[in-house]
Amino acid sequence: MTSLIGNKKSMNEEMKKLSEGKGENELFARLRTEVLTLSEKSEMRLFLRRKVSAKTGFARAYEMLAAPFRMLSFRQAASLSAIIAIVLASGGIGVAKASEQSLPGEVLYKVKTVINEPILGLLKRTPEEKALWAKTLSERRMEEADELAVFGKLGEKESREIEGLIEKHHEDLERYEDEDDDDFANALGLQSEKIELKIETRDGKKEYRIHEREERENRKEDDEREKEDRSASEEDRLFENEDEEDDDLIRKEEKKEDRKKIDEKEPSEKKVELKKQGEAVKRSEPESDSGSKSEGDDKDEEEKTDSSGSGSGKDDGGDDDENKDSGNDEEDEEGSGDSGEEGDN
């Protein structure tokens, strides 16, 4: 801006004097007063130090590494390289050790799950050991989820990571169990159970739940178990068959669809299981007669819808059906209020 208007500006007295050789000392004195403050100076020094040491630090490291090699024969250089490799490897062990305590979301967690654990897994020889190791790992994942949840750090990302790993451990577990004899697998008590980690948001808080899920086929095969379930799921039935007579037909239609879906794929959530347990109660009697095929179940259900619609027990097991129907009618009103919530969950 000065240059823009410089031509137009007239020289003031002081400048005139200056151009005539007077007042120079004043100018110089004024120039001299201007210095860096202590903090400005030290701040800049610090900046420069960092700048300088960054470069020389690298250069020094390079010189230190390169210098011995230049002086040594090839064989000496090779042995020195070996020593350096050992030192680096021991550094790696340090990292690996440090990673043992890491949790999902931390840098070293990948080291732990991708490097440490598979390497330790390689040390397991027999399928038995390997299966046990897979079980140990899935338990570790649970503990990690536990720890994260305690610190309130169990986010969606972390839980997905843990779930993925658990799934992988279970695949391993199943694979090694197949190789191993059944007795051992039974001893582990794992063949019939699957462990599922489920994270739900409730009241804005992240909670985690671990529940054991039975394999569907298992349950079908095991009639006794079914009966136990029936008694256990009396309450669940409340939520299943609570509808009024008006809606009965629509409801049953929906249920049929639901059931088909369930039959198509494995239940993956507890609520589905609740439903199924409820159905199991209804189904139990026909099942005992008609066998345990799922197609049979469906047919039975259809028949049942008809029977409850018409109000007359025309089914094979008359006694049980009557009991059940009456039970349902009684419980309908109580349970109706809760049905919506249960569905939402």
Added chain:
Amino acid sequence: MTKVDLEKSFFELYERESDSLFRFVFFRVNDREVALDLVQESFVKLWEVLSSGRAIDNARAFLFRIASNKVIDRYRKVKEYSLDLLAEEGFDASLEVAVSIEEGIDMKEAMKALERLPEKYREAVWLRNVEEWAVKDIAKHLGESENAVSVRIHRGIAMWRKKIRDGYDKPDRE
């Protein structure tokens, strides 16, 4: 010279010259923050050159030349910027002139005039008058005889006065 020695002499230069360089820059840009930036950039640049292994006879002179170039670059940028800005905002020059006439020494003009001196004169004038070095030390620093330095100082001052007059009388060259 090893890296360590180089580093040491670089920081000796910093301790010795940072104030001086800051003054040198500050009175040209008239902005403390800008001056600090330019001084720092100048030292960084000097270090880059030094650490690249290039031999520099006179690190101090080199440092001041770097700074001088940076100031000129800065002027150029500011000028472009303010011209653009003025064009946009509709600038009334007469108002600005009225404000910019001040009493006392116009440091910016004085420094601009000094800047136009040939480097060997400027260096001598600056060291003698602003930094108050003894002629003997300047001679040693510049690698000249004391006589030659004295002559340079006197000529430099005379040239400077003339430049100041020129700055007002003649059209601005910048």
